Amino acid sequence: xxxxxxxxxxxFYALFVFSLPIIIGNLFQQxxxxxxxxxxxxxxxxxxxxxxxASYSLTVVFICVAIGGGVGSxxxxxxxxxxxxxxxxxTAVSTAFLTFLGISVFLGAVxxxxxxxxxxxxxxxxxxxxxxxxxxxxxxxGLPFLFMYNVISSMFNAIGNSRxxxxxxIFSSVLNVALDFLFVAVFKTGVAGAAWATLIAQGLxxxxxxxxFMRTLGKFKDSEDEDAAAGKDVGFFGExxxxxxxFGGTDFAGGVSCGGKFCGxxxxxxxxxxxxxxxxxxxxxxxxxAIPSILQQSTVSIGMMLVQSVVNSFGSEALAGxxxxxxxASIAIVPMAALNNSMSSYTAQNIGAGKPERVVxxxxxxxxxxxxxxxxxxxxxxxxxxxxxSLFIGDGGSETALCTGQxxxxxxxxxxxxxxxxxxxxGLLRGAGDMKVxxxxxxxxxxxxxxxxxxxxxxxxxxxxxxxVPMGWFMNFVISFAEYRTGKWKKRL
Numbered sequence: 001x002x003x004x005x006x007x008x009x010x011x012f013y014a015l016f017v018f019s020l021p022i023i024i025g026n027l028f029q030q031x032x033x034x035x036x037x038x039x040x041x042x043x044x045x046x047x048x049x050x051x052x053x054a055s056y057s058l059t060v061v062f063i064c065v066a067i068g069g070g071v072g073s074x075x076x077x078x079x080x081x082x083x084x085x086x087x088x089x090x091t092a093v094s095t096a097f098l099t100f101l102g103i104s105v106f107l108g109a110v111x112x113x114x115x116x117x118x119x120x121x122x123x124x125x126x127x128x129x130x131x132x133x134x135x136x137x138x139x140x141x142g143l144p145f146l147f148m149y150n151v152i153s154s155m156f157n158a159i160g161n162s163r164x165x166x167x168x169x170i171f172s173s174v175l176n177v178a179l180d181f182l183f184v185a186v187f188k189t190g191v192a193g194a195a196w197a198t199l200i201a202q203g204l205x206x207x208x209x210x211x212x213f214m215r216t217l218g219k220f221k222d223s224e225d226e227d228a229a230a231g232k233d234v235g236f237f238g239e240x241x242x243x244x245x246x247f248g249g250t251d252f253a254g255g256v257s258c259g260g261k262f263c264g265x266x267x268x269x270x271x272x273x274x275x276x277x278x279x280x281x282x283x284x285x286x287x288x289x290a291i292p293s294i295l296q297q298s299t300v301s302i303g304m305m306l307v308q309s310v311v312n313s314f315g316s317e318a319l320a321g322x323x324x325x326x327x328x329a330s331i332a333i334v335p336m337a338a339l340n341n342s343m344s345s346y347t348a349q350n351i352g353a354g355k356p357e358r359v360v361x362x363x364x365x366x367x368x369x370x371x372x373x374x375x376x377x378x379x380x381x382x383x384x385x386x387x388x389x390s391l392f393i394g395d396g397g398s399e400t401a402l403c404t405g406q407x408x409x410x411x412x413x414x415x416x417x418x419x420x421x422x423x424x425x426x427g428l429l430r431g432a433g434d435m436k437v438x439x440x441x442x443x444x445x446x447x448x449x450x451x452x453x454x455x456x457x458x459x460x461x462x463x464x465x466x467x468x469v470p471m472g473w474f475m476n477f478v479i480s481f482a483e484y485r486t487g488k489w490k491k492r493l
Contacts, residue, residue, distance in 0.1 A: 004082075004160065004349075004353075005017065005018075005160060006018060006160050006345065006346050006349045006350065007082060007349050007350050007352075007353040007355055007358070011346075011358060011361035011362040011364075011365045012365035012368070014346065014362070015339075015342055015343070015346055015362055015365050015366060015369070016365075016369070018157075018160070018162050018342050018345065018346065019162075019335075019338050019339055019342040019369070020162075021162040021163045021165070021166040022157065022162050022165070022166070022338040022341060022342060023334055023335050023338040024166055024169075024170075025153075025162075025165050025166040025169035025170070026169070026334040026337065026338055027331065027334050028166075028169045028170050028172075028173035028174075029169050029172075029173065030327075030330050030331045030334060031173050031177070031331075033056070033327060033330065034327050034328075034331065034392075035176065035177045035180050036052060036176075036180060036194045036197075036198065037049055037052050037053070037056075037323065037324070037327050037392055038391055038392050039180045039181060039184045039185060039194065040052050040184060040190075040191055040194050041320070041324075041392050041393065043184050043185045043188075044184065044190050044191065046316065046317070046320050046393070046397060046398065046401065047125075047127050047128050047131065047316055048128075048131055048190065048191050049320045049323060049324070049392065049393075050125060050127075050128040050316040050319045050320045050323060051124075051128040051129075051130075051131035051132040051135060051191055052131075052132075052135060052191060052194065052323065053319055053320065053322065053323025053324075053326065054119060054122065054124045054125075054128055054129075054132045054308065054312065054319065054323075055119075055132045055135045055136050055139065056323065056326065056327075057122065057308040057326075058111075058115070058118060058119075058122075058136065059136070059139055060330075062107060062111070062143060062146070062147075063146065063150070064294070065103075065107070065147075065294050066100070066104070066146055066147040066150040066151065067150050067154075068290065068293040068294030068295070069096075069100055069103070069147075069151065069290045069293070069294055070096075070100070070150045070151040070152075070153065070154030070155070071154050071290075071293050071341050071344055071430075072286060072289040072290025072291070072292070072293030072294065072430070073092070073096040073100075073151065073154065073155075073286045073289070073290050074154040074155055074157055074158035074344070074345060074348075075158075075289045075293075075344055075345075075348045075430065075431055075433070076092050076282065076285050076286050076289065076348075077089055077092045077093055077096070077155060077158035077159070078158040078159075078344075078345050078348035078349045078352060078431075079348050079349070079351055079352035080092060080352065081158060081159050081160070081349060081352065082348065082349040082350065082351065082352025082353040083352040083353070086220040086221070087274055087275045088282075089159075089220070090217060090220070090275050091274075091275050091276045091277075091279050091282055092279075092282045092285075092286065093155055093217065094275075094276070094277045094278065095276075095277075095278050095279050095282045095283050095286070096151060096155070096286060097148070097151065098277070098278055099283060099286075100147050100148065100151045101144065101147070101148060103147070104143050104144040104146070104147030104148065105143075105144055107143060107147075108140045108141065108142075108143035108144060109140075111136065111139075111140035111143065112137055112140045112141070115133060115136040115137060115140065116133055119132055119133065119136070121309070122308050122309045122312060123309045123312040123313055124312055125312060125315060125316040125319060127316055128316055128319070131190065131191045132191075134190075134191055134192050134195070135191045135192070135194070135195045138192060138195035138196055138199060139195055139198070139199070141199060142198070142199035142202055142203060145199070145202045145203040145205075145206040145207075146202055146206075148206050148210065149168075149172075149202055149205055149206040149209060152165075152206070152209045152210055152213050153165035153168075153169075153209070154341075155213060156209075156213060156216075157341065157342075157345050158345060158348075159216075159220075160345070160349070161216070162342075164209070164212060164213075164216070165209070168205045168208060168209045168212075169205070171204075171205060171208075172201045172202060172204070172205035173201075175200070175201040175204065175205075176197050176198055176201035176202075179193075179196070179197035179200060179201060180193070180194055180197045182197075183196060183197050184197075288433070288435065289430065289433060289435065292430070292435040292438055292439040292442075293344075293430055295439055295442055295443065306450045306453075306454075307449065307450060307453040307454075307465055307468075310453050310454055310457045310458065310462075310465060311462065311465055313458070314462050315400075317398045317400040317401045317404075318400055318401065318404045318462060320392075320393065320397070320398075320401040320405075321389070321393065321400065321401035321402060321403065321404030321405035321406075321408075322404055322405065322408060322462075322465070323392070324389050324391075324392035324393055324401070324405040325389065325404070325405040325408040325409045325412075325466075327392065328388050328389070328409055329408075329409070329412060332377050332381070332412075332413070332416060333416065333419055335369070335370075335373040335420070336370065336373065336416065336419050336420040336423045336424075337423060339366050339369060339370060339420065339423060339424050339427065340423035340424065340426055340427040341427065342366070342427065343362065343363065343366055343423075343424055343427025343428050343431060344427045344428075344430045344431040345431065346359070346362050346431065347359050347362070347427070347428050347430075347431025347432050348431040348432075350362070351431070351432065356490060359428060359431075359432070362428075363424060363425070363428050363484070366424040366427070366428075367420075367421060367424055370417065370420030370421055370423075370424055371417065371420075373416070373420060374416045374417035374420055375417075377413060377416050378413050378414055378416065381409055381410065381413035382410065382413060385406050385409045385410050385413070386406060388409065389402060389405035389406050389409060390402070392405070393405065404462065407463065407466075408463075408465075408466040411463075411466050411467070412466055412469055412470070414470075415469070415470035415473065415474075418470055418473035418474050418477055419473045421477045421481070422441075422445075422473055422476045422477035422480060425477060425480040425481050425484055426438055426441070426442070426476075426480055428484065428489070429480060429483060429484065429489055432489045432490070434483065434488065434489035437479060437480065437483040438480065438483075440479065441475075441476045441477075441479035441480045441483075442476060444472075444475055444476065444479065445472035445473065445475060445476035446472065447472075448468060448471050448472040448475055449468045449469060449471070449472040450468075451468075452464060452467065452468035452471060453465045453468045456468075
């Protein structure tokens with residue numbers, strides 16, 4: 001299939017074909033996090049499962065920073081790709097790689113230093129604290145691999161290739177599962193073995209995917225910019241987006257103002273930027289998209305971390321049940337998260353190609369997919385909630401752990417439509433660069449979850465931790481959809 005199918009094929013078909021490998025890949029990614037928990041819970045014990053669960057609330061924050069940063073940066077790359085401006089695209093890719101490599105090394109070092117104070121602050125049960133520390137220290141050693149792999153996957157998606165990340169996710173997941181059983185079940189290395197299995201699998205996948213991406217990027221030669229050679233303006237948003245950008249064939253540093261509209265940064269002959277390994281202006285453009293994107297991706301994870309202290313106060317048995325539920329919930333929302341990222345790339349590429357009318361069609365198609373996934377998930381959870389939770393807890397699990405996990409899973413299963421509708425709308429706004437309302441909606445989502453959990457759960461029961469989740473999703477959707485209906489996001493194009 002041609003690399004420009006997101007801008008040329010029917011909207012439903014294009015989004016489905018692009019989203020499917022992301023969904024399958026993310027399912028495999030969630031698979032090995034589930035296996036970590038299931039293997040540890042069955043072969044080490046309930047306290048070990050609680051330790052991995054306590055660690056997960058922290059690790060998922062870093063995962064979402066990597067995913068959010070990668071997706072946010074890929075919006076800029078997608079726009080250049082849609083405009084066939086390959087020199088600027090390569091500059092954006094290189095800038096993103098260097099930036100996130102530095103951030104990942106810094107955060108990994110910080111995580112190793114402050115992991116104990118964070119776990120204590122989150123009221124991690126004393127019988128799970130030492131094992132959680134072991135798991136986190138190994139995890140933070142491999143943080144650069146995790147970061148770079150997610151950024152590389154986002155860059156593949158930005159150029160319309162969601163299949164290659166799927167291949168490496170399957171490879172990483174299968175290797176992770178095999179190493180989990182080898183280290184934990186055979187060598188009896190406990191939670192440390194599960195952590196090392198994840199580090200090795202992600203490290204190999206990161207190195208291999210980087211090599212393949214660099215080879216793929218090399219196919220987009222600067223000499224292929226035929227429009228530039230012909231003297232056409234492509235600029236930031238596509239061919240002839242606002243008149244000539246050549247200005248007598250000389251370079252222009254700064255923005256191009258046409259009809260009172262600012263249209264991008266430093267341009268060279270033919271409207272194209274020359275390649276640079278690092279460009280501060282590109283970093284600034286990425287930050288405007290990536291930072292709100294990180295906040296959006298981190299809304300669930302930060303909420304989980306803050307709410308974790310509430311769950312931890314109910315003891316290790318309740319924590320084990322809630323950890324099992326969290327793992328299953330992470331898998332359940334994979335299709336919604338994939339549509340969120342797909343809508344961002346779809347919107348950005350069509351903006352770059354000068355086809356904003358396709359964005360509305362794509363949004364309608366995304367909502368149809370959300371409705372299908374939400375109904376399917378609800379039915380599956382209502383039928384299989386008992387064996388799903390028992391997969392983690394085991395036959396010797398406590399009644400408290402089983403009841404906590406089952407109650408949370410059954411309740412949340414009725415509301416996955418709201419997170420799906422919210423993510424489809426959020427993806428559109430982010431792809432269009434409409435970040436203010438996007439950010440506000442996600443912060444309100446987070447605030448509702450935290451306030452309701454902290455205030456109500458200690459007084460009325462742990463159930464209020466999961467009661468708060470659909471409340472936040474619904475308000476987020478209402479705010480984002482209201483912004484979409486105003487049409488103001490179109491002015492960002």
